[in-house]
Amino acid sequence: MTAVAPISAGSNGELIAARGVTKIYTQGKVEVPALRGVDLTVTSGEFVVLAGASGSGKSTLLNLVGALDHPTEGEIFVAGRDVTHLSRSQAAKFRLAELGFVFQAYNLVPVLTCYENAEYTLALAGLPRARRRALVVPLLERVGLGDLLDRKPHELSGGQQQRIAVVRAIASRPALVLADEPTANLDSETSGNLLDLMLELNEEKGTTFVFASHDPDLIARARRVVRLKDGRIDADETR
């Protein structure tokens, strides 16, 4: 299955290649430009933080890269695939095969247990039960949730829920994990731990992360920071 295939990359090592990306939302008669001509290239194995004030366009950019929405203009290639012209169904299949997502909140399916949530995308991809267990349980143990496999999401803390989301996002060894303010609802210690976890996974397994945040503490710890301002890239620094 593609879901566990080795990380696939674009022809020249570019995992994300976005050119001239513009997104204009229309609310009734009002046009809200959320992105105005963004160019961004991310190579495989990077850990990138999208920084910027609230409303600067971070979520919009992540959604476009994640094929959750179509840009108004411009083109985006992810893992060598043009994601700007996918149908809903193609986009869903693409996400399942290539991407992992962690959102700010509501990451888990309420009626599934901790373990079932973590293995959800693997089950969707059709992996046999034993194989899913072998992949997911060590990861859950790794993030300190080994004892809580059968809990329901509402019985877990916010930090625990986000860790399950991270496990789910990386379990299928996707080319790219997109995380939209995954720590926004956590206290600083918990969010620090979650960031540590993602950095470790990035280094150990080479998973590429693109991470949106406006938390200065977290931004300070990233190697590459792309700053957005009013829908444009204001700065792109690698430290």
Place this chain on the structure above:
Amino acid sequence: MWKLAWRQLLRNRARSIITGTAIALAVLLFLMSLALGDGMYGKMMDAAERSAGGGVLIHAEGWWKTRESTRVLLDPAPVAAAAKGAPGVRALSERVVFEAVLTSAANEGFAAATLKGVDPEAEKPFNDLSRFLVKGTYLAGDDARTIVLGKKLTEDLSVDLGDRIVVRFTDAKGEESQALFRLGGVVATGSADIDRTVALVRLKTAMDVTHTDGGVTQIGVLGAKGLALDQLKGSLQRALGDRTQGLELLTWREAMPELVGFIEMDGNMNILFALIIFVVVAFGIANTFLMSVMERVRELGLLSALGVTPRRVGGLVLRETMLLALFAMGLGYALALAAHGYLSTHGLDYAQFIGNDFDVSGVIMDDLVIYTQINAPRWIFTGIAVFAMIVLSALYPAWRATRLDPSQAMRTYE
């Protein structure tokens, strides 16, 4: 996906129970109206058959249509004997039937009636009117000229037991004729039609006074229980062979198509009524599931973001509906079977609902206690149709679920 659908139903337990109960009750009502309808149908058909004078009626050719007094079945004995020997024949009765005008020997006034000469013993399995005797005796005693009249008829003629009645008719030779009888008994069947027209005398006497020379007008034949009328008719035709020359054999359904139509229409009304219940329930279901989709915009959006295709998101909603439908319908069928278990033996007395003045053009119903009957193919077809209807009603909510925009669903507004 089934697991998810199942848990989803359990999560919204209250709603699932309410919707499920509505489905189960609608199924129960629907099946019971079918079972009662079938019971009622069977009962009415049965009553109609007996009131008509048998499942198959044998006359001289053309009598049924024309009612001409001269069309007499001469020499009935060999016909009756052959018919009696036909397979599937349960009972047989010979009758003489003449349209007549009655007057009282003492009073003014007259009334039209149907003069029937019958053998009370032979009539027992048919429409045994002795059950409804309210006065006097039922063609018993020494007097060959005893007559039994319907209650309305005695009122119209202002006659009482022992009074003399003059009966005028066109006899079997086509001559105007008359005969004198003495009122020996009065019947009140509850059917106005019958009580106003029935005039019964002994078969032998009737044959004499109408000059049939030993002939009769009608031989009524009852088939074994459950034997189809056409089969009974076929059996009689084979048994009679050449004797059918100059005779007509009519099933009562052929003889009285309007009555059949009426009874069947009654059954269709029942189904129509139940159908309306179902359309209402279907709208309720559509609404419930639409609500449940709208409440879960985020959750379904999450599934989509994780890579569940729109088809499968819609499929999830349909699965929830199907699971609920299956359980609720199972419950509905179980309840219906339980109700049937009771009503098929104890019966349901319709008289409580519609009173006793139930009268279908001359059909006598002894009572209105209906015993439910299960028509298996109809129950199965109903199940499939109801299931299909529920799934159909969930199509729109499911379609809405496929249209959810994952980027909007997952947005968090600060």
